[in-house]
Amino acid sequence: MESVIRVENLVKHFGPVCAVNGVSFEVKRGEIFGVLGPNGAGKTTTLEIIEGLQKPSSGSTYVLGIDTQREGGKVKERIGVQLQASAYFEQLTLREILRLFGGFYRKCVKPEDVLAKVGLIDKINATVGTLSGGQKQRFTIAAALVNDPELIFLDEPTTGLDPQARRSLWEFIRQIHQEERTVVLTTHYMDEAQSLCQRVAIMDSGKIVSLDTPVNLIHNLATPYQIKLACRARLPEEEMSCLEGVKKVVVDGDGHYIITSNDANKSLSTLLSWVHGKGASIEHIEVVPSTLEDVFLALTGKQLRD
């Protein structure tokens, strides 16, 4: 498939700090590509270099076949950008802002059409200040769509939103994607990357530590399952961790056993008969598939936090 973005050996220093340290990847036409990582991983810097907002210390970026370091201006007509935590003119109505921004491009969509797409048509004569957090985020996405771009960049589009607003925003992003646009987004939410993105690059400390589909990332993990076991009787952990397929046993704050296994089928059956042999009764048992959270932990040894 055609690649719409190609990044080669991108490096960006801020004084002694190396924010981006040799990043290379490609984004294919028509996919939702996620860059996942904690705050300070270098996601925004990478995106802003691709968009032509920052100059890299070294490396090259191609967007839609154009070298953005040399002729960045050419690509601006064809991309849409939503910046992290950016606002718009407080004194103008949504219609006025979209008309103004639309005027910057050769091709532009009517404010009504863009607002209808993100469900803000009834706010067309309101100012940004009167919108809720979720509506504001939707509006910044609408503003990025004003030139009907082939490629849209969303920098942490759901940060700071409540779960319901996040889910509704995911719907809008899927909808935008269905209009045959390529979407590149950054996030530090595992579930967001997992549910929205076709491919995910996991970034930490300025480097891409892994890049694949969410499913593959999880399956390539050495321990893709966890078994959660609640039992009234006290069980010997040492013995439990020697059972077949079991890698590790920890007791969480509620007294539940969290058993990490690389073979859920085998471990589960041996575990059940072992517990039965101890004469204990099981209150609750569940098999939890690993998430990107676990992938991140395994790759970087760090927890990903909000």
Added chain:
Amino acid sequence: MLFSLIVANMKIIVRNRQALFWALLFPLIFVVVFGLFKLDEPGKTTIAIVDRAQDPVSKAFISNLGSIELLTLEQDKSEQEARDALKAGTISFVLLIPRGLAEQVQNTSSPVAITIIYDESRMQSNQIILGVIRQFVDQTNMALQQAKPLIELKPEGIQTRNVRYFDFLLPGFVGMGVMMYSLTGMASIVALYRQQKIFKRILTTPLKVRSFFAAQIIAYLLLSIVQAAIILAAGVFLFHGHVYGNIFGIFILVIFANTIFLNLGFIIGALAKKVEAANGFSNAVSIPMMFFSGTFFSTEGLPGIMPDIVKYLPLTPLISAMRGISVDAQHFWAYPSELAILAAWIVVTSVLALKVFKFE
């Protein structure tokens, strides 16, 4: 494109209440306050007269004194009451006329003493009135001696127009208003747009950022003409102020000087990290200028070398040239040194603004 950007910028400015306050309300408050006070008419001074003589000479003296417009006479107080009133500050002078004034004037060759008592702590305002009374006494002496004055001072005013202090102030308010609005407005908007990443967002579009600034500056310049017109109109129509010179000269100066204030605002806004800091900085620059650049009084009244320093501030030449046009009906070109200072400021601030902008 540029046109719609200018219109959008004008909407943004006009809909911003804080900017409107600095642009219109702030200078209009001054226009109203100074318009309402009758600053040109000095207040009347009250004198209590204790007439112990009660004879024709003292009566004539008092009635002549009463004809001086500045003075109000009170004759119903005893000496003690008059002294108490002076201490309380309800009157400014007590005049004691001794017993048998007429007799003494006729019979004595040495002058007769009329005592005048006043509060020494209010020397400043009393000095004028004392002078007036002294002059009155001299005239009375000459009249009593039937002497012919040998020298007479003939006052001849060269001021042909009746220029009031308010007329003098009006161009100052225009200059101050333009400065406050452009400097504070531009500084806070640049800081705000940077803080809210609006500049960055514009950089992602095909629009050139310099077009964006050009539109913003044009919007400010156009609105500053409206602002100056409103301040002048309020002064002229509500408080009977006068603009004697060519009003277009004033508007040209407004645009000229506004370029400097917008540049300064831009520099402050670009250097300040936050909107609050930008507001603070712009006040720190504009408020001293408001007081020292001749808004309320001529800079010649400043002590020491101050007048020579403040004349190089951008607001001083603006106000002095505007005042020359407005009050003295001078031509725009009659102020080459003021125009030169303004031109120098335009060049310097433009270069600095461009430097700061590239640094961004």
